[in-house]
Amino acid sequence: MSKVALRYLIECRGECEYLDYKEELHLQNDHNKADFARDVLAMKNVGGGYLVVGVRDKTWDPVGLKNPFTHDSKQLRDVVRKASGLDLAIDVVTHNIFINDIYKDFALIHIRGSSKTSKLRNNPSICKGGFRQNEHWGIKDGEIYFRRNDETVRISSSELQNLILELIEQEDKSEIEQQKSEPSPFMIEDGLYRILPTEYENFVERADLQENLKSLIEGDARIWIINVYGPGGVGKSTLVSWLANHYYNTRFDDKVFDGILHLSAKDTQLTDRGIKQLRPTLYSLDNLIDNLLFLFDCADLVNEPLDSRKDLVQAFLSEYKLLLILDNMETVKDGRIMQFVSSLPPSNKSKVLLTSRLRTSGWEKPLQVSELSSAEVKKFLRIKIKEKKLSLPENEDTINKIFKFSGGLPLAIEWMVGQFALTGNLNDVLNQVPSQDSPLLDFSFNSSWKVLSKLAQKALAVLSIFDDAPTMHLWSIALELPLEKVEEAAAQLIEATFISEKTDKKTNEKTYHALPITKVFASNKLKEMPEAELTATIAYKRYLQQMELVAAEMQPFSHLFENFGVTRDTEKQAIILARRATSRAAEFDDNGAEHLFKDALDTDPRSTYVLVQYGLFKKSLGQIGEAIKLFEKAVSYVNKSSGFYVYYNFSQVYDKVKDYRLVEFYLEKALEYHNDYLIARHQLGVVKSRLGKYDESIKIFDDLIKIELTRIPGPTDTLAYAYKSKVMTLLICKKHEEAEFIRKEAINRMKEWPRFEQKIIEIQNL
Template identity: 25%
Template sequence: MIKLAFDARDYGYTIISRFEKTLRNYLNNELLTRTDNIMNLIPTGVIEAGERRINNNSDFNDILENIDFIHLKEIIIYKDNYVCLYDSSKLDKKDFINIMDSLYELRCKIAHIRGFFTNSDLNNLYNEVMAICVNMIHIDEDFLMFLNVVLTTPEELVEKVPLDFLSDSIKNYEVLNNIPIADYEYEGGFVGRNDDKEKIIKMLEDGMHRVITISGAGGVGKSALVLNIVNDILRKKIIKYDCVIWVSAKENKLTYLGIEDIEPTLKSYEELLDTILDVMGFDYSSYITLESKEEDVNILFDACDKVLLVIDNLETITDDRIINFILDSHTKTNILITSRRGLGQVERRYDLKQLKEKEAIHLFRTICREKNLVKLIACNETIIKLYVNKVYCYPLAIKWVLGQVAIGKDINNLIDNINESTSDISQFCFEQIYSDLTREAKVILCTLSLYEDNLSKGILKYISNLNEVIFEDSIKSLVLVSIIIPEQTINKDNQQISTLYSLLPLTRGYVKAQLDKESILKQQIQDRMLTVDNTLEEAERAQKQYRYSLSNLGANTEEEKVAAMLAQTAYQKYQAGNYLDAVESYKRAIEIAPRFSSIYRNWAVMESIENHWLEADSLMDKAVKYSPEDVQIWLSWGNIKRKNDKIKDAFSYYSKAYELNPDDNVVLNSYALALSRMGEYEKADNLMNKALNMGEGKPNNRHLIINYTSIAENLKKWAEAYSFDKDYKKAEEKLKIALHDMELAVKIDDSDIRSSILYREILIDLGYLMKNMKQFDKAEVNFRKVIKSSTKKFREMEIYSRAIIGLLDLFVMQEKIDEVKKIIYEGEKIIKRVGKSQLYKLN
């Protein structure tokens, strides 16, 4: 360990500058001995970088002196240079790359005079430089002696960091700042994002929001974008800041050698204050109390016109005082945050998506040139497009894959396995965020992972099996951490705005791998998915069937179709006697599709059956609110009122349905029935016959049966009115027409109970009418038709009993005693068949 008598940064500069000089000399000497055409031993990207600084002079010595530190590594690992320069049996090429990357970061720390370069950093620097040098094929003994002197008598060698070393790193802006070196400069440069930059700079200029959060998944390029924006603002003087302060809570980074831990510059609230004071030229070590630091920071901010504070990687911060500092930010500050999670309050959130396809292709090509990946450089755009889309155009994923290829990995295997939960890219981007999620949020993610297409809110809620409150809280947390993407869309069928959710593309494979570990949960989700799929298929079939069937309900969206399925479930539960369970199913259907009027309608019908008239009206009010032009709703409401003997209300609702669709045979029938109940028999008859004519010839005979039955019922009541007025001829005329219509209905379907009962009732009415008209033979014929009919249902037995009584009365009037005995005998057989108790009920 180095014993410090000077500033650690000065020690560090002394070592790294001498090491860099030694390494350049080593490359110059060794490579010149290998070939006459030394340029063949240097990557094209490195040559281009050097030539840009020396006006295209291709002299190797000049290029070597004008390239950056990181380029030295690229030369050493290029082609077979490494085995000629280093003893690979002692220092593996991968280890060499790892050490050189670490040295580059340490060099950046030294160059950032307003950042932190610790004693631990200095010791790491010494050890890593030593590891590089002792494994050279031709060891530089002078440099090793130099390192030894640094350990023993450093005062003879240590020198202060010169300003020109600093100016290359912090960019000599007029504004006080500690912005870091842009590491993307050595990994393909900064590509694209012009639209994003323009929007974010505009937000900063407007000053409408003091806190702006750039959110997005790990690896999408949040930090790089913000750093590029800040450099643009300072270089072009877009916004006049007095000071720009950069702090980072980043704890690890992804390189092509794996996930590496790094030391964050921000771990606590006090470190935040220290950095602010340091950048603004104050010695934070001279402060005794935290309060005095807070006071001076506020005084400094008061003295400024505007200060920009950048907090990188907010999601790893656990000190609540930092969050409170942001929430209660000074009026003179802009705070620009990068985070996978965000604050969830006070911030203006900007969601950063993946690169555009063209930008991703450009980045791919640039990195290939820099790393001299010859075969990939030669690929046509179609192949490269395939590669970048397989990694979802994520800049970090592109860099990671190509970095792996540069050390000998197969690109196809890398890309095929990039979604595996064990891959570095998946772990780096998602592992921490996923582990912090609630169980319910994970269920939603797992559900989305099994669907390639976007899912509507209702479908997602049903499959994840969560109640409204928990679902909304879970969705909010997932959007906050940028793992799912909400999208507003307008449904073409009903013109309503709905929300679709999709899973962040790069997340899918990782989440699927997590789901594979939970077989029970996976089976539950798949079972509910199957139910949804079957429901949607059934809904499509239902549209081709009777249009008012329960299985259809007029559902258009997938949410409505699932809600319709739950309504079917509710109906089945109610039929089985489980009223309370049916109510819960209806509530769940409403949660899935809260604006689906048909659910309210069907629920109201169930409540009306229970004689819960107020509840039924309340539900119908909601149905009308969401679909005021829906004929079926007004029709159903009219039916509910009719059953509750609210004839005027029923007539009003039927009238509304008739107004909306005067050519619908079901509407015509219902409206006509209301007229019939009000004694408007002739108007009712006209409308019913109009409905009948509309229904004839159609493949669905159900409408015909309903029409014939409705006409007959109206004619039966009309005949009763004529009978009451002693106009037996007109009564007979109406009953005969009614009988004819019911004969047609029974012929269509002799198993239809309602038409069968009405047919017999009309025969009874005709029998009594003929008896009153003294046409006894005709009366007997009608009574006997009823008696000869099969009697299985209770209502049929009741009508049978009335026919027997009518026939007895008829024979008594004619003094046909033998016929009376026969009827009595028939009655005794009935008693034996159905029992005395049933007969008493019939009478």
Template identity: 25%
Template sequence: MVHDDIANAISQKNAPIAIRLLLGGNPPRPRLGRGTENDLWDFKADCPSQLHDERTENAWAHIAADVLAFHNNRGGLLIFGLDDSHNFVGATRILDSKKFNDRIRRYVGDTLWVDYYREYIQPDQKYLGVALIPPRGPSVARFKASAPSIGGKRHFERGGSSLREHDSTMILSPNAADRFARDQAAPVYGEKYSVDEPFFRVLAPEYLHFLERPDIGNRIEKSLRDPRISVTSLIGVGGMGKTALATWAANRAYASGDFSFIVSTTAKDRELSASGILGLSAPLTSFEDLLDQICDVLGFPEEKENSTQARESVIRSVISESNGLLFVDNLETIDDKRLISFLDDLPLGVRALVTSRRNSVRTAARPIDIPALTDKELVGFVRLLATEQAFKHAAAMSDAQAVEFGRAWDGIPLALRWALSRTKSVAELVQQASISTGQRLHGDQLLEFSFRRVFERLTPAERAVLETLAILEQPLPTEAVVAGAGVADDRALDAVEELVDDGLAQRVFDSDRNDFCFTILPITRAFVRHDFQKHPGASRAAQRRLSSWFEATDIENEEQRLLVREVRAGKNSDDTALVDLAIAAERRGDYDGAEKLYQQARARNPRSWRAARVSAEFYRHCRRDHLQALALYEVAGSNAPKQGSERAVIYREWGILLRDSGRPDAVSSAEEKLLVSHEENPSDPIARHALATCYDRRGAYRLVIELLEPVRETSNSKTREKSLPLLLKAYQKANEPIKEAELRRALSTR
């Protein structure tokens, strides 16, 4: 278990805890049972020198291979200063994070940052060097350059990769790296927000595929724009796709610039703890959570310290006649009449988009009942599902069979997905359809019947994992799932993957843990918890196992138990309050006070990407100190989440600052950062335009065209205003007279 705890500490970039769990004493030695090199750590007597001769360069290439190997696994530690017998001999060459990364950057790129620590410094200045390598995100990392040729051989080739297997670094050729990347590809759900910026916070889609429903979509958008309607309420049975449609509409509203602000919240955000699980403070009610979200998005977090009544009063005055949108998902699960009252009496000009199984809001509300899929939509939905590996057999269904199958399950998308799981052929699907038709069930009853058919066919390990995921509403890391299920590790891991494939569980990315976690849909959780009532003993046993894991009762040493407990809870030093106070001081114009608070926040948690990012923006816009802003963005970038909207924003702003820095390598450095941002969030028009300006500066006009042509028809006027003149120039330079003429005509008619 300690092996997993060290992995968690590495994933959270919590080097002090990782080092203390691995090493003890002074001079240091590996703790009992941790002296064997493995897939998480490697011992070396010394680090390479800073010379630039062939031999030294080759030594650094080998270090780069180890770094990439750990990065492609679960992250790891390179320990310098221990000999082959694990005795402390001390590293002699003085390094820091910058020097270490400067030597490996050409091989691993600029987006992988390794933190280097000098620990246990002796009187003769020998020390223990610790390089903490973070784990990768969903993409396999590759070598950016080939290793030096020594005797006609290279340790690795550009485009290849490396993997850590047990105590060895395995080198992959470019072709082998391609195969490995394909094998590792997996659908990832759960990025919390697709947009998270001042005045806009929009929930990210939770679906892999979205089926366009033009009639319903038009009704939703028309209702949101209707000045007579305050609340647009999407209602219908569970599993009908209400959240997917509402999320689609909210993201469309952001792209079209219809609203001055958008605030999103969901009942699934509530972090509930089961009895005996963690000593967490009681969570805020959903109404207070909505008020806090509005405070955060509109930029006055200091109001969160006031009473609920005072907050509501301030918020009403601020958002009145503001043309803003509140998006509340899963309203029926929120047992808080104050929230319903607030939505029934929204300030003038503010609109709300809610999803619920029933119509809860009555005043100035337009309920839109989400109907079953039509025959045409059923065929389209089955074809979309058939693109997933687990449901590829559905591709063999004819259109008529798809319609028959869909009608048998009332055209409920989630019921269709569950019915497809655990089947291997069209014959099985047709048989299932006849069974469903014979039950004569509809709506929620049919959905539960669909779930029961899948649930009853689960293996004991799969059922144990699903029951563990139902205990808490927040996503659980893999180790917690294994501990709660109470089955062998390999069986639990296989069960998790099967449940994800079947659509019963979801893989989500937790930016605080910097790792993937697992959760289930609220409707699935409700069905599983109902089953708990039939087997209360099994439920209590799973809760006890999960509680024991979070409380680290398996760790005998009391000091280490406290460290492990912190890691398992996913908690780092909390700088949130200091950052909020700094933002409030900045808004008041108290720049000196804000600067001190930002400094305190960074001192409390030096690896906080949040504190570094907001501090960078303070120096950029308030102090006009772009050098300090760049330095802070380097800190934010090196500690950013492995994927997601936060990473995209950090790399976007970092790239824009670099582009305008006046450095000799400004364009190439900016381009590298902006590419990361664009890959993380291809729909971001700011990153797209900034990257296009880099291509323009180096004369890569074909790349400008490729990047900006998709925005020609965008409804966002700001994006068109900035991007189309640059696209016109690219057409001119690339000798595209027809496209140039078409764009000129289009611009003249706007």
């Protein structure tokens, strides 16, 4: 009941005993319920079949569902039970598939019936009880329904026997013809080993990957699923095929597994002549379970209920150490397969090896297969040239060209070599790669492209406008989207192996990379989005021009960059934008300031200067909670150059709300970086006084007075502030005599400097 099965049934474009199309299915009234029950009973009596809803009858156009399909399997069974008195096995799924250039919804209904014709002959389904028997469209007790070609008909029991015999003869003939024309897909059929043919003549050793895969397979028994993932054509199938043959060839020397079942969902193959259709050996859960039953010589049980078959297979996987290889899982749309393998019981002894273009999100062990290195390309190319006996030059220039155009994908290299064998002209071959109708690009990327969201498709297409790997900020500017939306798209593209995320060890800056061949595919897709291409290019160029202007403004701020140890160009640009924002705020243009601060943070989200300035702006607006969040981010990026600046200003935020304990904490943190900043030391003395820590407070003021009295050429205003604060602290703790003594001492000392005349009056008035 997978999407593969649905596509196959739609493409049949013709009805028969086992297949019926319906444009719509309405079960609101009894008349429609009776019609549906008749069709189901008829299909059951020919051994089962399918109803596809969303396909126009007679013309067979796949129009899709007009409205959501609201009936589940139980509801359909209830309808048939009510109308016929029979309990029949009916299942329904809905699928959204890309067909005729758009996505459409269809419902796929499966009526199960014994495929054993002897059982059909002995056990026809006969209506019980009747339903609306007085109506000409009703169902009468004892009626038998059958499919004759593409019609549902009512028949007698004698007619049933003749029709079944006719059907048996057709099926037997069909089975004989199929056995003649379809040999076993397996290259190795030996005991419990079923291994598909290899897709290579010579295997290029990738020792690290091979050893890593073996370690994962033979490692922790509690983790039985290994996900080998990477872009299309990177060599995942080749790697697991090598592993299957390795374990088979060493089964007598070092028996790791009791058996191997190797299945592939691959339905297309890239050849020298284009893309070839294949018949997959894996397409649904039922198919997987049946293959396992065949492996253990239980073919006679394939007609049992699915739950019974699953239980039996789980017992086999718990009894035997089996390696189950499921290749090209991105092609399979039956989610029940993953549900089955991930829910194997604790007694399970087997391992499940998946390959996919997508990294699955479960807890299984992942192994990424990356593109070939330049050295590996050279080795791989030499092997392929020798295999095909070609005169392709093996010089550095040729290797570099093939490496660039192939992106290091083995499949792409093999295709190029095959095309060279046909044309004899390497330049013509290289020019075919980026063309809109390139079979290589179609095969490698289109299937993964189709499952991306519209947002992710646009993000990948726009990525092709950048010469160098962009940051998230640059990417969001070109897309004209918020960062969180672009991050959502990037996560999809990373999972689908279109791009990779890399972090600079020095700057901790993240950039987003795609292989050259991927960017060619993306560029082709962007050409199909003329509006997106225009707006992205304009937005990016406008940003570059703005940054050129910012760069011209950098010189006046060189001292600021030096003080804060700023080396990243993005942070320099962000600081200038923050300075502009501060100017806007001073002009009471709060909206303009907010916009510039956000631009600054988008340019460099880790700039402590920007975070602090933005936090102070929020403080000025009374948005203390927002200010604190910004300062907490700044604290996470503190370094030797910015520590005092961050912690001191953080203390001022808490001073605004009179949280003196945190003011004290952050002032002390600030002074760890810049202890000679006397204003901060004075503020710390004041806040300790407010917290009742009078002795600590007075000691701070005494230290400040001592420093100021020894200063050359003379003290600053800090002397007056320290004396004043000391007197006030002594008065608060009721040491009046000592306070009076210090007051007089302050007045006498400060008289030595005429500039303190006004400050002396303030102290006299205490």
